[in-house]
Amino acid sequence: MLPQLAYISYKIAISFLFIILPKRLVDTPRELEWYLRDHFFRQAGKGRTQFQRSAIAGEMTSTYLRYRGYDPAKLAESMSPVLDGLVSMQILKQTGDDLEAAALFRMQCSKCFYVSYLAEKEPKACQRCSGTELHEFPKRK
Ligand SMILES: [Zn+2]
Numbered sequence: 001m002l003p004q005l006a007y008i009s010y011k012i013a014i015s016f017l018f019i020i021l022p023k024r025l026v027d028t029p030r031e032l033e034w035y036l037r038d039h040f041f042r043q044a045g046k047g048r049t050q051f052q053r054s055a056i057a058g059e060m061t062s063t064y065l066r067y068r069g070y071d072p073a074k075l076a077e078s079m080s081p082v083l084d085g086l087v088s089m090q091i092l093k094q095t096g097d098d099l100e101a102a103a104l105f106r107m108q109c110s111k112c113f114y115v116s117y118l119a120e121k122e123p124k125a126c127q128r129c130s131g132t133e134l135h136e137f138p139k140r141k
Contacts, residue, residue, distance in 0.1 A: 027075075027078050029078075029081065029082050029085070030127075032078065032079055032082045033082050033085070033086070034117070034127075035060065035064060035066065035067070036056070036060075036079070036082060036083070036086065037086075037091070037104055037117035038117060039056075039059065039060060039063065039064075040091075040092075040101040040104055040117070041104045041106055041117050043101070044101065044103060044104065049100055049101045049103075050098065050099070050100055050101075051098075051099040051100075051101065052097050052098060052099065053083060053094065053097050053098070053099050054076075054097050056076070056079065056083070056099075057070075057072040057073070057075040057076035057079055058072040060072075060075060060079075061075060083099075087099075089119075089122070090102065090119070090121070091104070091119050091122075102119045102120070103119065103120060104117040104118060104119055105117070105118055105119075105120070105136070106136065106137050107124070107126075107134040107135065107136060107137060108134065108135055108136075108137035109126035109128065109129060109131045109133065109134055110131065110133040110134065110135060111126065111129055111131040111133060112126060112128055112129045112131065114126055114127065114128040114129065115137050116128075116134070118134075
């Protein structure tokens, strides 16, 4: 292979890595929040709205493929500010270690198709693009 060509392929491989890596390895608060809301929504579907703050990280690692292999203690650490945020938004009501989750509605954005989990009192806006045309997801027939 020509040296320039090898260099270019190398550059492409590197930029490709940087596109892929942040998604796989970095837990952004937004992504964590999405998974937490997803978890509360799914559990509410099974009639469960009570959680223990100290147990949530363990539930996430055993429930979600995304968090499989994570150390629950480390996940709990990165989740802590996100849980605090949900408490201050009144999505969660915290009493000691107990959390009570508010009812969430699963809504899809008509513009970007992102699925948001929103509580009754939150503005009905897409959590990715702020679009306000949301419909229940999956759509009712
Ligand atoms: Zn959107």
